[in-house]
Amino acid sequence: MTPDVRNLLRHVRVPGLRYRDFSAAAAPSARRFVRREGLTTVAFVSLVRGVGRTALCANLARAVAEQGGRAATVDVDPRGGLASTFGADGRDPSVCIEQLAAERDALLVDSGTPPPEDVLSEADELLVVARPDGASLSAVPQMEALLVRTRMRSWRKPRARWLVNAFDGRRRADREALSALRRALGTRVLQTVIQEDRALSEGFAAGLLVHDAARGSQVAADLEALAQELQIAGRARERHAQLE
Amino acid sequence: MRSSNEIGRALAAIFGAACVTLFVVTPLDLRTQFALAGAVVVAAFFLARSEGRLATLALVLLSVATTARYLFWRLGTTLASDWSFDAVLSGILLAAELYACTMLLLAYGQSIAGLRRRPLPLPDALSKWPSVDVFIPTYNEPLDVVRATVHAAAAMDWPRDRLKVWILDDGRRPAFRDFAAEAGVGYLTREGNAHAKAGNLNHALSRTHGEFVAVFDCDHIPVRSFLQISMGWLVRDPGLAVVQTPHHFYSRDPFSRNLATAPRVPGESQLFYGVIQPGIDTWNASFFCGSCAVLRRTALEEVGGIAVETVTEDAHTALKMHRRGWRTAYLDVPQAAGLATETLAAHVGQRIRWARGMAQIFRLDNPMLGRGLSLTQRFSYFAAMLHFFSGVPRLVFLLAPIAYLGFGRHIFNALPLAAVAYGLPHLIHSTACNARLHGRFRHSFWSEVYETCLATYTALPTTLALIAPRKGRFNVTAKGGRVDAPYFDARIASPFLLLAVVNLAAIAAGAWKLRTGEGDLDSLIINVAWALHNLIILSAAIAAACERPQVRSAQRVPARLAAMLRFADGTTAAAETRDLGRDGASVTLRAPADVRPREPVWLSLFCFDAEQPLPAEVLENGGRSVRVRFTPLTLEQESHLVRAIFSRADAWLGWTDGHRRDRPLLTLASIAQRGFAGVGRALALSLRPPRRPALPERVPAPVRSEA
Numbered sequence: 001m002t003p004d005v006r007n008l009l010r011h012v013r014v015p016g017l018r019y020r021d022f023s024a025a026a027a028p029s030a031r032r033f034v035r036r037e038g039l040t041t042v043a044f045v046s047l048v049r050g051v052g053r054t055a056l057c058a059n060l061a062r063a064v065a066e067q068g069g070r071a072a073t074v075d076v077d078p079r080g081g082l083a084s085t086f087g088a089d090g091r092d093p094s095v096c097i098e099q100l101a102a103e104r105d106a107l108l109v110d111s112g113t114p115p116p117e118d119v120l121s122e123a124d125e126l127l128v129v130a131r132p133d134g135a136s137l138s139a140v141p142q143m144e145a146l147l148v149r150t151r152m153r154s155w156r157k158p159r160a161r162w163l164v165n166a167f168d169g170r171r172r173a174d175r176e177a178l179s180a181l182r183r184a185l186g187t188r189v190l191q192t193v194i195q196e197d198r199a200l201s202e203g204f205a206a207g208l209l210v211h212d213a214a215r216g217s218q219v220a221a222d223l224e225a226l227a228q229e230l231q232i233a234g235r236a237r238e239r240h241a242q243l244e
Numbered sequence: 245m246r247s248s249n250e251i252g253r254a255l256a257a258i259f260g261a262a263c264v265t266l267f268v269v270t271p272l273d274l275r276t277q278f279a280l281a282g283a284v285v286v287a288a289f290f291l292a293r294s295e296g297r298l299a300t301l302a303l304v305l306l307s308v309a310t311t312a313r314y315l316f317w318r319l320g321t322t323l324a325s326d327w328s329f330d331a332v333l334s335g336i337l338l339a340a341e342l343y344a345c346t347m348l349l350l351a352y353g354q355s356i357a358g359l360r361r362r363p364l365p366l367p368d369a370l371s372k373w374p375s376v377d378v379f380i381p382t383y384n385e386p387l388d389v390v391r392a393t394v395h396a397a398a399a400m401d402w403p404r405d406r407l408k409v410w411i412l413d414d415g416r417r418p419a420f421r422d423f424a425a426e427a428g429v430g431y432l433t434r435e436g437n438a439h440a441k442a443g444n445l446n447h448a449l450s451r452t453h454g455e456f457v458a459v460f461d462c463d464h465i466p467v468r469s470f471l472q473i474s475m476g477w478l479v480r481d482p483g484l485a486v487v488q489t490p491h492h493f494y495s496r497d498p499f500s501r502n503l504a505t506a507p508r509v510p511g512e513s514q515l516f517y518g519v520i521q522p523g524i525d526t527w528n529a530s531f532f533c534g535s536c537a538v539l540r541r542t543a544l545e546e547v548g549g550i551a552v553e554t555v556t557e558d559a560h561t562a563l564k565m566h567r568r569g570w571r572t573a574y575l576d577v578p579q580a581a582g583l584a585t586e587t588l589a590a591h592v593g594q595r596i597r598w599a600r601g602m603a604q605i606f607r608l609d610n611p612m613l614g615r616g617l618s619l620t621q622r623f624s625y626f627a628a629m630l631h632f633f634s635g636v637p638r639l640v641f642l643l644a645p646i647a648y649l650g651f652g653r654h655i656f657n658a659l660p661l662a663a664v665a666y667g668l669p670h671l672i673h674s675t676a677c678n679a680r681l682h683g684r685f686r687h688s689f690w691s692e693v694y695e696t697c698l699a700t701y702t703a704l705p706t707t708l709a710l711i712a713p714r715k716g717r718f719n720v721t722a723k724g725g726r727v728d729a730p731y732f733d734a735r736i737a738s739p740f741l742l743l744a745v746v747n748l749a750a751i752a753a754g755a756w757k758l759r760t761g762e763g764d765l766d767s768l769i770i771n772v773a774w775a776l777h778n779l780i781i782l783s784a785a786i787a788a789a790c791e792r793p794q795v796r797s798a799q800r801v802p803a804r805l806a807a808m809l810r811f812a813d814g815t816t817a818a819a820e821t822r823d824l825g826r827d828g829a830s831v832t833l834r835a836p837a838d839v840r841p842r843e844p845v846w847l848s849l850f851c852f853d854a855e856q857p858l859p860a861e862v863l864e865n866g867g868r869s870v871r872v873r874f875t876p877l878t879l880e881q882e883s884h885l886v887r888a889i890f891s892r893a894d895a896w897l898g899w900t901d902g903h904r905r906d907r908p909l910l911t912l913a914s915i916a917q918r919g920f921a922g923v924g925r926a927l928a929l930s931l932r933p934p935r936r937p938a939l940p941e942r943v944p945a946p947v948r949s950e951a
């Protein structure tokens with residue numbers, strides 16, 4: 001429900017008044033996230049190269065930290081963009097993961113293209129990163145088929161949602177691609193859309209995170225909104241409260 | 245059990261009535277009457293301090309009783325016994341007083357038990373939602389004013405297959421036809437302009453088929469929730485013909501702009517929509533106000549469409565529906581907003597039309613006569629119409645002091661002190677009671693200012709309409725203009741100036757008499773005080789004619805929306821809007837940004853609509869606070885902007901926020917202060933060579949089509 005309608009309903013105080021939203025941005029309300037105890041693994045996947053997966057992964061970890069959560073990034077991409085940009089611990093992964101699981105709230109996994117099968121089947125949450133362009137749109141059926149195949153084979157059923165990255169509303173093609181995605185996938189497209197901003201793409205190439213280089217930018221706000229929507233930050237706070 | 249209860253009630257009523265009668269008729273000598281008046285005023289003072297409905301009712305009862313006692317005394321002891329010039333004058337004053345007292349009683353009846361109706365939920369199944377035609381009648385208004393209304397009407401949240409927007413263009417302008425085609429809404433014209441707006445609506449009724457008809461004046465922009473809020477009652481109650489919502493104005497009316505009272509003093513229209521409509525809704529007598537309402541087609545067809553006999557077709561239509569047993573409802577949720585009249589002259593013009601129309605209905609279809617109405621409905625309509633006859637009585641009160649001070653005429657055949665002992669409590673009680681009942685929506689004495697501005701203008705048309713009700717034409721209220729430079733509208737203010745001079749002369753004559761010892765001291769004091777009061781009210785009327793410039797042609801609306809600025813270098817800034825208008829916006833950034841004036845930017849507004857960046861240029865950058873002005877927008881962008889400004893469901897909910905509490909004496913002092921300051925401004929503006937603006941015109945927002 002959009003804020004204006006929420007305010008109206010609060011103002012008129014009519015029990016049983018259900019508002020029907022016919023506006024363009026209206027999406028049927030998403031099912032509530034099933035909360036899991038402990039560590040969450042969020043895997044960033046895509047079939048198309050260069051959609052900004054790695055930069056998002058690193059920046060989201062920072063945004064989670066900004067909101068008081070603790071996230072670690074794990075690079076399983078053989079091309080290793082994340083590790084090479086920010087340096088890696090280089091410890092034995094299996095030991096490392098166990099340690100992370102104990103002290104972190106979320107593991108953000110940057111997978112390669114195409115994503116390895118175990119990432120698809122083992123993550124708690126799959127984020128399919130897409131740009132609002134033809135290449136990403138045409139890869140939707142292929143990705144969906146891959147997800148279905150994985151779900152059939154694995155007994156864990158990770159939930160897959162789509163995240164639109166590098167959106168520029170000035171371009172009609174971007175607006176149309178976004179609405180086409182929403183039409184095709186409904187609530188499985190995240191409400192949060194990451195705006196295109198040089199601070200994200202070029203900053204990452206230079207080893208800079210958005211929250212350090214451009215705190216006031218819309219992308220910084222979008223990343224925080226993304227952390228909220230994925231309930232990583234909220235979950236982190238809850239866990240801290242339990243521990244203390 | 246029930247009968248004993250009823251007997252008890254009847255006994256209590258008889259006892260109460262007996263007490264009041266005793267209070268009204270008991271003769272007292274002057275000294276005792278003073279004591280009684282003092283005691284009752286003190287009682288009212290304490291009652292006014294206590295909260296609750298019972299205290300309100302007690303105040304109303306006290307006020308009615310005091311007024312009745314005054315009238316009883318006035319009619320019983322102060323009438324002239326023989327025919328003389330003085331007797332005629334005093335008869336005129338008495339008639340004016342009787343009018344004022346009747347209006348007071350009727351107003352209590354109107355507002356004592358306001359029905360705070362809340363919206364009803366619609367059926368769960370969308371298939372049960374009825375079809376609605378939206379009529380936007382226009383005649384000579386600029387396209388730019390109409391565009392916003394059309395965009396917003398088309399964006400109302402209602403099943404798309406059951407919502408059809410129509411522009412009813414009585415001006416038959418090609419630009420409107422093209423715009424309608426481009427915006428995907430219906431466009432209707434007709435041969436001739438018979439019966440003006442009513443005829444236009446009736447023609448559209450004959451060409452459409454929706455179960456319900458929503459009517460918006462072309463400058464009244466609905467929010468997107470309008471239909472979902474207003475349709476619930478109509479769907480639930482098949483006997484309900486009309487649901488009316490308030491007319492909210494997002495620009496300031498001439499009084500609050502020229503006297504600089506907003507937002508501390510409620511606007512001129514708020515009494516009607518805040519108190520009177522909910523009040524008469526209790527009596528099933530709330531009426532259609534021409535816009536921001538939904539009507540049932542079958543009810544309209546039963547009464548032969550919108551009434552064409554009078555120039556206030558809206559109230560007359562509702563009256564006809566009530567006569568046929570239809571019900572009406574008023575919903576106190578502002579779900580549309582429009583432009584207030586731009587100048588005092590335009591306001592007066594509009595009210596002359598209303599006054600004439602109401603007088604026509606009074607003559608042609610008098611609510612006290614004819615069939616089908618309940619007693620309370622008759623009185624509600626009667627009050628609504630009688631209100632517009634205030635012109636002559638108001639003039640009588642404004643001129644009365646001159647009779648004694650200037651010409652030594654005794655128009656009040658009583659001892660001056662007796663007049664104070666009986667009259668003053670009546671005035672004090674009615675003021676206190678009005679402040680209690682209406683204070684949130686109309687401050688004390690402001691009604692006098694409003695009436696004074698109209699008195700000289702409505703006195704004649706209402707009288708003429710009573711004599712020859714079928715004469716006269718419909719004049720369209722001009723809106724969407726703007727005042728470029730301050731000027732004093734001496735033409736509209738000339739009657740106020742004349743009356744002010746008369747009262748000043750009366751005061752001077754009084755002072756002269758005081759000095760020469762001529763005349764009676766008590767009478768002199770009373771009449772001078774009266775003239776002073778008149779002078780205060782008149783000065784406020786004069787001040788209202790000092791037109792202040794309206795800063796922007798397109799009004800800004802305060803709104804806090806999540807927003808984004810995208811800069812030419814490919815970076816972005818998270819922002820929140822402070823105010824929004826069709827010409828530009830002010831935003832607060834999350835962190836200071838390095839942009840210079842005239843730099844191109846794109847502003848995205850994140851509300852209920854899909855994102856649609858709007859091209860703009862920076863006007864001013866104060867670090868985190870940035871002002872931008874839109875560069876030409878495409879139709880799609882313009883529609884998005886209009887929806888973001890005007891279509892938000894909560895856009896106008898705070899319409900009564902920011903009002904100061906009404907304290908009658910302070911209010912009078914502030915009217916005096918603003919009035920006298922305004923007279924000074926009027927003098928200053930008149931001494932300078934007057935720069936009257938050319939025809940009010942609106943700067944159209946340039947539009948280009950997307951390449």
